[in-house]
C-alpha cells in the first residue's frame with residue numbers, strides 16, 4: 001500500500017529521495033559494448049538470441065517484413081498514428097532554430113549556421129512494453145531537424161519479429177532503417193557501427209538500466225540526449241480533485257516499470273486517504289497489476305503539505321519527469337513551476353495525453369535532472385557552426401587590440417598572426 005507522509009513530520013530524505021535502480025550493470029555493459037565493437041553483427045546476433053530469445057538471420061527489418069506488419073494494422077489505428085504524428089509535427093516545428101548572420105560593421109560578417117547531424121540513432125524500448133508512441137516522439141523531431149538518415153533500433157520478440165505497431169509508427173514517422181536489437185548491444189551498434197548498422201552521430205531514446213548505462217559509456221564517441229531513467233509522475237492536487245482520476249493517473253506511470261515512481265502531493269489529508277483507497281481498488285484491475293503494485297508499494301508516496309504553495313515548492317525540489325497540476329486556475333501557478341520535464345495543467349489533462357498525442361515530447365528528463373535538462377526536441381538533432389569574415393581594412397582596425405590581448409596571455413605567435421597582414425600592407 002502507498003505510504004502517506006505529512007510534510008514537516010518526516011525527514012527530507014523520506015520526501016525527496018528517489019528509488020534508484022540498485023543493479024550494477026557497468027561491467028556487463030562494458031563487455032557487451034566491447035564484443036559488438038570487435039565482432040559487429042555476429043555479436044549483435046548472439047546477444048539478441050541470449051537476451052531476447054530470438055534467433056535471427058539478419059539484424060535489419062526487410063521491406064517484406066514492413067509490408068507484412070502494415071497488413072496487421074487496422075485503418076483505425078493507422079489514423080490514430082497519423083493524428084498523433086500531425087500533432088507532434090506541429091509542436092516540434094515551432095522548435096526549429098534559424099541560422100543568423102550579422103553584418104553591422106563595414107567589412108565584417110559573422111554568422112551561425114544550424115546544421116542537422118548526418119545520422120541519428122533512435123532507441124525504442126521493447127522489453128516489457130513495445131512503445132510505438134516513442135517511435136513518433138523520437139523520429140519526428142529528427143526529421144524536422146533535417147537529419148538525412150534515422151536508424152531506429154528496438155528488440156525483437158522471441159519470434160524474431162518487431163512489433164507491428166512499432167513498424168507502422170516507424171513508417172509514419174519516416175525512419176530510414178530499422179534494426180532488430182535491444183539493450184546495450186543495440187547502443188553499441190549505433191555508436192560504433194557494424195556490417196549492417198551504420199555508425200550514428202547522436203543516440204536518443206529511453207530504455208532500461210542496460211540501455212542507460214550503455215549510452216553513458218559510449219558518450220564521447222557519439223552524442224546522447226540524456227540518461228532517461230524509469231518513468232515518474234508527480235500529481236500536485238488540491239482537495240477538490242477527484243481521487244479516482246488521480247489514482248488512475250498515478251497508475252498510468254507506475255505500470256511502466258517496477259522502479260517507476262508515482263507521487264501525489266496535496267494540501268488535503270482527506271484526499272490523500274481517498275487516493276490511497278482508490279489505488280488499492282484500481283491496481284487489481286490493471287493488466288500490469290504486478291508491476292504497478294511493486295512500483296506503488298516501493299516507490300509510491302503521498303505527501304501532505306499545509307498549503308498549495310508548499311505543494312509547488314515540493315514539486316520543484318523533486319523536479320519530476322511529469323507534473324500534473326490538478327487545481328483551480330492552473331495557469332496562475334505555471335510561472336511558479338521551475339523544474340519538471342512536462343507539465344499537465346488542470347483537472348482534465350491526464351499525463352497519458354502527452355504520452356501519445358497531445359504534441360509535446362514524451363522523452364523527458366527523470367531522476368531530478370529536469371533541474372538542468374530539457375525534453376527531447378529538434379535541438380537534440382542539430383549542432384551549430386559559426387563563421388567569421390573580415391576585410392583587410394576591418395582587420396587593420398582591430399589587429400593591434402588582438403595582438404595586445406595575445407601578448408597579455410604570453411602568446412606572441414597569436415600576436416604576430418594578428419598584425420602580420422597590416423605590417424605587409426605598410427611595407
Ligand SMILES: NC(=O)c1ccc[n+]([C@@H]2O[C@H](COP(=O)([O-])OP(=O)(O)OC[C@H]3O[C@@H](n4cnc5c(N)ncnc54)[C@H](O)[C@@H]3O)[C@@H](O)[C@H]2O)c1
Pocket residue numbers: 051052124125126127128129131134155181182183184185206207208209210211228229230231256257260321362363364365366
Ligand atoms: N524517461 C522516458 O522518457 C521513458 C519513456 C519510455 C519508457 N521509459 C522507460 O524505459 C524502460 C524500458 O525498459 P524495458 O526493459 O521495457 O525495455 P528495453 O528495450 O529498454 O530493454 C530490453 C533490453 O534489455 C536487455 N536486457 C534485459 N535483461 C538483460 C540482462 N539480464 N542482461 C543484459 N541485457 C539485458 C535486452 O537486450 C533487451 O532487449 C522502462 O524503465 C520505462 O520506464 C522511459
Ligand SMILES: N[C@H](CO)Cc1c[nH]c[nH+]1
Pocket residue numbers: 131133134230231232253321355362363364
Ligand atoms: N510515460 C513514458 C515516459 O516516461 C512514455 C510512454 C510511452 N508509452 C506510454 N508512455
Ligand SMILES: [Zn+2]
Pocket residue numbers: 231252253256355
Ligand atoms: Zn507512459
